[in-house]
Amino acid sequence: MTRMKQSQVVSDVIRAAVELFALKGYANTSVQDIVSAAGVTKGAMYHYFESKDDLLFGIYDRVLSLQQAHLDAIIAEGGEVDDVLRAVCVDVLETSIEFIAEGTVFFRSMDMLSEQRRKEVVRRRRTYNDEFADLVRRGQREGLFREDIPVAVLIAHFFSDVHYLSYWYSEEKPADRTLAAVQITDLFMSSLRRSDVQHFSSTDDASLASHQAR
Amino acid sequence: MTRMKQSQVVSDVIRAAVELFALKGYANTSVQDIVSAAGVTKGAMYHYFESKDDLLFGIYDRVLSLQQAHLDAIIAEGGEVDDVLRAVCVDVLETSIEFIAEGTVFFRSMDMLSEQRRKEVVRRRRTYNDEFADLVRRGQREGLFREDIPVAVLIAHFFSDVHYLSYWYSEEKPADRTLAAVQITDLFMSSLRRSDVQHFSSTDDASLASHQAR
Amino acid sequence: MTRMKQSQVVSDVIRAAVELFALKGYANTSVQDIVSAAGVTKGAMYHYFESKDDLLFGIYDRVLSLQQAHLDAIIAEGGEVDDVLRAVCVDVLETSIEFIAEGTVFFRSMDMLSEQRRKEVVRRRRTYNDEFADLVRRGQREGLFREDIPVAVLIAHFFSDVHYLSYWYSEEKPADRTLAAVQITDLFMSSLRRSDVQHFSSTDDASLASHQAR
Amino acid sequence: MTRMKQSQVVSDVIRAAVELFALKGYANTSVQDIVSAAGVTKGAMYHYFESKDDLLFGIYDRVLSLQQAHLDAIIAEGGEVDDVLRAVCVDVLETSIEFIAEGTVFFRSMDMLSEQRRKEVVRRRRTYNDEFADLVRRGQREGLFREDIPVAVLIAHFFSDVHYLSYWYSEEKPADRTLAAVQITDLFMSSLRRSDVQHFSSTDDASLASHQAR
DNA sequence: GATGAATGAGTATTCATTCAT
DNA sequence: CATGAATGAATACTCATTCAT
Numbered sequence: 039m040t041r042m043k044q045s046q047v048v049s050d051v052i053r054a055a056v057e058l059f060a061l062k063g064y065a066n067t068s069v070q071d072i073v074s075a076a077g078v079t080k081g082a083m084y085h086y087f088e089s090k091d092d093l094l095f096g097i098y099d100r101v102l103s104l105q106q107a108h109l110d111a112i113i114a115e116g117g118e119v120d121d122v123l124r125a126v127c128v129d130v131l132e133t134s135i136e137f138i139a140e141g142t143v144f145f146r147s148m149d150m151l152s153e154q155r156r157k158e159v160v161r162r163r164r165t166y167n168d169e170f171a172d173l174v175r176r177g178q179r180e181g182l183f184r185e186d187i188p189v190a191v192l193i194a195h196f197f198s199d200v201h202y203l204s205y206w207y208s209e210e211k212p213a214d215r216t217l218a219a220v221q222i223t224d225l226f227m228s229s230l231r232r233s234d235v236q237h238f239s240s241t242d243d244a245s246l247a248s249h250q251a252r
Numbered sequence: 253m254t255r256m257k258q259s260q261v262v263s264d265v266i267r268a269a270v271e272l273f274a275l276k277g278y279a280n281t282s283v284q285d286i287v288s289a290a291g292v293t294k295g296a297m298y299h300y301f302e303s304k305d306d307l308l309f310g311i312y313d314r315v316l317s318l319q320q321a322h323l324d325a326i327i328a329e330g331g332e333v334d335d336v337l338r339a340v341c342v343d344v345l346e347t348s349i350e351f352i353a354e355g356t357v358f359f360r361s362m363d364m365l366s367e368q369r370r371k372e373v374v375r376r377r378r379t380y381n382d383e384f385a386d387l388v389r390r391g392q393r394e395g396l397f398r399e400d401i402p403v404a405v406l407i408a409h410f411f412s413d414v415h416y417l418s419y420w421y422s423e424e425k426p427a428d429r430t431l432a433a434v435q436i437t438d439l440f441m442s443s444l445r446r447s448d449v450q451h452f453s454s455t456d457d458a459s460l461a462s463h464q465a466r
Numbered sequence: 467m468t469r470m471k472q473s474q475v476v477s478d479v480i481r482a483a484v485e486l487f488a489l490k491g492y493a494n495t496s497v498q499d500i501v502s503a504a505g506v507t508k509g510a511m512y513h514y515f516e517s518k519d520d521l522l523f524g525i526y527d528r529v530l531s532l533q534q535a536h537l538d539a540i541i542a543e544g545g546e547v548d549d550v551l552r553a554v555c556v557d558v559l560e561t562s563i564e565f566i567a568e569g570t571v572f573f574r575s576m577d578m579l580s581e582q583r584r585k586e587v588v589r590r591r592r593t594y595n596d597e598f599a600d601l602v603r604r605g606q607r608e609g610l611f612r613e614d615i616p617v618a619v620l621i622a623h624f625f626s627d628v629h630y631l632s633y634w635y636s637e638e639k640p641a642d643r644t645l646a647a648v649q650i651t652d653l654f655m656s657s658l659r660r661s662d663v664q665h666f667s668s669t670d671d672a673s674l675a676s677h678q679a680r
Numbered sequence: 681m682t683r684m685k686q687s688q689v690v691s692d693v694i695r696a697a698v699e700l701f702a703l704k705g706y707a708n709t710s711v712q713d714i715v716s717a718a719g720v721t722k723g724a725m726y727h728y729f730e731s732k733d734d735l736l737f738g739i740y741d742r743v744l745s746l747q748q749a750h751l752d753a754i755i756a757e758g759g760e761v762d763d764v765l766r767a768v769c770v771d772v773l774e775t776s777i778e779f780i781a782e783g784t785v786f787f788r789s790m791d792m793l794s795e796q797r798r799k800e801v802v803r804r805r806r807t808y809n810d811e812f813a814d815l816v817r818r819g820q821r822e823g824l825f826r827e828d829i830p831v832a833v834l835i836a837h838f839f840s841d842v843h844y845l846s847y848w849y850s851e852e853k854p855a856d857r858t859l860a861a862v863q864i865t866d867l868f869m870s871s872l873r874r875s876d877v878q879h880f881s882s883t884d885d886a887s888l889a890s891h892q893a894r
Numbered sequence: 895g896a897t898g899a900a901t902g903a904g905t906a907t908t909c910a911t912t913c914a915t
Numbered sequence: 916c917a918t919g920a921a922t923g924a925a926t927a928c929t930c931a932t933t934c935a936t
Contacts, residue, residue, distance in 0.1 A: 045899085079901055080902080081899095081901050082901075085899060086899095
């Protein structure tokens with residue numbers, strides 16, 4: 039990224055880019071579209087951004103940094119592991135809803151990032167995921183969370199919801215945001231608990247086998 | 253989509269297109285790349301496919317049709333609602349893993365479809381989703397599934413996993429496929445059950461409130 | 467180079483490119499200028515040429531190949547070393563005059579070639595020069611040519627004339643071409659002879675010293 | 681050219697420009713490259729130079745003026761024509777070696793000068809050449825130099841060496857500079873002498889004819 | 895004097911699609 | 916059926932130069 043100083047140009051361009059990329063996709067949005075929508079000239083844009091790719095990276099970078107900072111703060115605060123994990127889940131969902139256009143852009147346009155930058159993003163997401171996984175493992179050690187499902191699957195199960203927001207979430211009232219975050223977190227936490235206390239479980243071998251035969 | 257199965261050309265082109273689109277993205281793959289990889293000429297490809305867009309639609313069309321057919325067959329077979337829903341979930345996960353490249357392509361390249369075709373895809377996915385939602389609602393009426401979370405959220409919670417497969421799933425052994433499908437289904441079914449039978453739930457109002465205050 | 471087949475497009479484009487590059491320089495000639503002058507479309511040009519750089523390389527490549535072939539033929543023919551060298555000199559001068567526009571283009575636009583291609587050109591010119599140098603050394607061994615000046619300087623002294631043609635030569639009559647080639651060759655051969663048989667030479671130490679003192 | 685010697689900026693910019701133009705070519709060097717290398721800002725540069733073109737002209741102007749002054753001084757000193765001519769040749773070669781980067785820049789980037797400035801340069805070089813030609817003609821009148829080759833060819837023969845320096849000369853020891861100048865001058869003077877006193881010449885009509893037949 | 899943000903015209907190149915053969 | 920040459924519109928990006936501060 040090359041954002042040198044803060045400038046009206048920079049914020050206008052980013053706003054226009056997020057909006058257009060989310061609406062039409064990165065590949066279908068020309069640099070001309072962006073600068074026209076932002077009301078600046080192409081030259082001005084290239085004064086602040088190295089490339090169209092730079093714009094894309096910058097968009098996600100903001101959200102990634104924010105979420106990482108929140109994660110670190112929540113963990114630093116401490117507490118019971120399921121309360122901490124719940125807080126982390128609610129936060130990442132809420133911020134992902136807040137920056138839902140950015141998420142839409144990113145997940146659909148990963149392919150357009152340069153190799154170098156894709157790697158940088160992957161690295162940073164892995165850092166976040168690893169800290170998240172540590173919380174899950176801590177909960178397992180403390181006997182709160184189920185151990186019959188690999189941690190990788192548990193993690194993917196949660197982040198799939200975060201990722202998928204841009205495909206279905208549409209806000210009607212501001213309150214929806216927190217509500218949705220809490221509901222999804224609740225579903226995740228429900229699925230995370232030890233199942234051995236649920237005596238009505240249908241996941242016994244017999245029922246599985248009957249359907250695996252299809 | 254134009255004629256299917258008419259020639260070796262068609263299958264070679266589709267195979268090449270899926271592979272390249274999944275690897276580099278639709279926008280970064282030229283028609284020349286595809287025909288070169290398929291070992292056919294550009295003219296031959298345009299004889300069977302109307303456009304590059306047509307190719308993209310065709311790729312997803314195959315999977316959508318297959319999954320819809322499976323869904324109809326499973327429902328027709330009948331049974332207890334949670335067994336039926338479980339079977340549906342396992343099936344859509346298994347077929348999505350089987351055609352994981354197609355899923356990768358589609359979710360990242362929706363933007364590149366023509367308006368008309370995007371609408372057609374949305375229509376067909378909605379049909380599938382509606383039948384899925386009917387199962388969930390039936391389970392709620394029968395007192396099996398929780399009712400404190402909107403059906404739309406429950407549905408999204410499940411399809412997020414399907415969607416997310418292409419971002420994390422990588423097969424090491426063939427058996428992994430079914431195992432992963434079952435594990436994810438299990439997580440979903442766990443989260444779907446009425447929480448009022450789980451006396452240790454932390455989703456009571458007090459705990460929620462404490463974190464919403466952050 | 468990518469010239470695939472012979473085509474009217476290829477020859478028209480090359481003709482236009484040579485003319486415009488010689489007239490205005492490579493950097494001042496746009497691809498649009500070339501295709502307009504050639505009466506073809508940009509797309510057609512890029513069907514045959516990879517890049518503007520490719521065009522530049524192709525222009526010089528033709529002359530280099532021709533001169534190398536001539537050199538090999540003349541050497542293969544054999545004869546007294548001064549006759550052979552004289553024939554080589556006349557040939558390279560004549561062909562350089564024939565393709566004077568190509569030479570103009572090349573010497574002024576070397577900088578614009580990609581690194582890889584510049585190296586290829588240097589390699590080929592070195593091959594030519596080495597064979598030329600062998601003739602000079604053979605003449606020295608046979609006692610015909612002076613040995614008081616390094617061979618590298620003698621060689622540069624000759625090729626400087628070839629190179630410089632584009633800066634001063636302008637043909638008025640077709641016969642001028644051979645005449646100029648012979649005259650320049652004659653000057654070179656004169657300067658190449660052993661100076662010890664020229665008793666009126668002013669290159670004795672005294673005269674040299676007097677001017678070195680300036 | 682605009683003001684000279686007014687500031688550190690001017691000399692830093694010129695030094696950077698010569699270096700970069702010689703290394704990468706005028707067209708491949710941006711004004712930003714130059715000011716960055718010189719450690720000044722763009723605005724500062726444009727305060728002292730009208731344009732990039734102005735920079736190019738300025739570079740050559742320094743050398744042209746210097747060589748013209750030397751020429752006038754040598755001629756004013758008087759002496760035998762071959763001694764004067766020899767001194768002139770050695771001087772132009774030595775100064776061209778001293779300012780070899782400037783020569784490199786100029787000969788390859790003539791095309792980039794504005795029409796007006798190109799004409800100015802041509803005018804000044806013609807002035808130099810005319811005075812040089814006068815010396816050659818005086819030598820011919822005095823019976824020292826050959827008359828079988830047009831004066832224009834003789835002149836071009838000499839200046840080709842000056843021009844070509846940047847293509848082959850690379851200094852290893854400081855003494856090389858004068859040595860090379862003397863050697864090249866020597867070659868030129870050798871070729872300039874009347875050939876009728878050289879009884880072993882192969883440039884008789886018969887030998888010429890035999891090669892013209894190729 | 896000096897800055898550096900902004901301009902705007904220009905550049906090479908790509909590529910889905912068409913069509914004469 | 917199949918070819919591949921040709922189209923032409925679009926695209927990202929560059930850069931010498933200007934000018935308000």
